[in-house]
Amino acid sequence: MMKGIQDYYPDHFGQCYGCGRLNEHGYQLKTAWDGEETLTRFTPSAYHTAIPGSVYGGLLASLIDCHGTGSAALALAKEKGIQLEGFNAPRCVTGSLQVSYKKPTPIDSTLEIRGIIKEVKGKKVVVEIRLLSKGEVCVTGEVIAIQVPDDFGK
Numbered sequence: 699m700m701k702g703i704q705d706y707y708p709d710h711f712g713q714c715y716g717c718g719r720l721n722e723h724g725y726q727l728k729t730a731w732d733g734e735e736t737l738t739r740f741t742p743s744a745y746h747t748a749i750p751g752s753v754y755g756g757l758l759a760s761l762i763d764c765h766g767t768g769s770a771a772l773a774l775a776k777e778k779g780i781q782l783e784g785f786n787a788p789r790c791v792t793g794s795l796q797v798s799y800k801k802p803t804p805i806d807s808t809l810e811i812r813g814i815i816k817e818v819k820g821k822k823v824v825v826e827i828r829l830l831s832k833g834e835v836c837v838t839g840e841v842i843a844i845q846v847p848d849d850f851g852k
């Protein structure tokens with residue numbers, strides 16, 4: 699499995715259902731650069747369905763959510779010249795999440811979720827997302843992610 703920004707969050711930020719490396723019941727998404735874009739992959743199971751043959755929309759929204767915050771963390775690290783090592787990644791939470799379902803998402807294929815960084819302004823990052831199945835864009839979205847301090851949630 700590829701290494702993602704999520705591998706550089708400390709343990710107390712590692713429990714996220716979508717991307718926490720320590721949540722054994724979660725998706726454990728890994729978000730990494732793929733050229734100028736960010737990329738993660740997720741393989742749905744048959745039980746992730748809503749319409750027969752298609753992936754449940756709420757799951758798709760959560761994939762966009764977590765890939766968005768991970769992408770924002772990557773963008774902030776790049777902006778600030780942070781070399782990722784140990785547990786030094788910037789961490790972001792979702793301020794807003796917008797999702798648009800363009801067509802049913804085939805369930806029998808690994809999904810590709812791609813992010814484009816639209817804006818980095820202080821602690822705010824805007825990420826545009828495309829979710830593809832079998833090479834076709836099925837869902838688009840936008841995440842506004844906000845950087846939080848180390849003691850956030852404590």
Ligand SMILES: CCCCCCCCCCCCCCCC(=O)SCCNC(=O)CCNC(=O)[C@H](O)C(C)(C)COP(=O)(O)OP(=O)(O)OC[C@H]1O[C@@H](n2cnc3c(N)ncnc32)[C@H](O)[C@@H]1OP(=O)(O)O
Binds near residue numbers: 763791844851
């Ligand atoms: C121990 C547990 C830890 C848990 C955390 C760990 C975090 C790392 C681990 C990975 C985890 C992954 C996470 C997955 C995705 C979730 O599921 S995260 C969970 C869902 N999200 C939340 O619960 C967030 C709740 N909201 C908040 O805590 C606060 O409102 C926020 C979002 C941190 C922002 O508060 P703030 O720092 O006071 O922001 P503020 O200075 O007012 O605004 C800064 C900028 O952001 C913009 N902004 C602020 N809020 C919003 C908003 N809601 N919508 C749009 N723009 C906004 C402002 O307009 C401003 O923009 P500019 O004027 O500079 O252009």
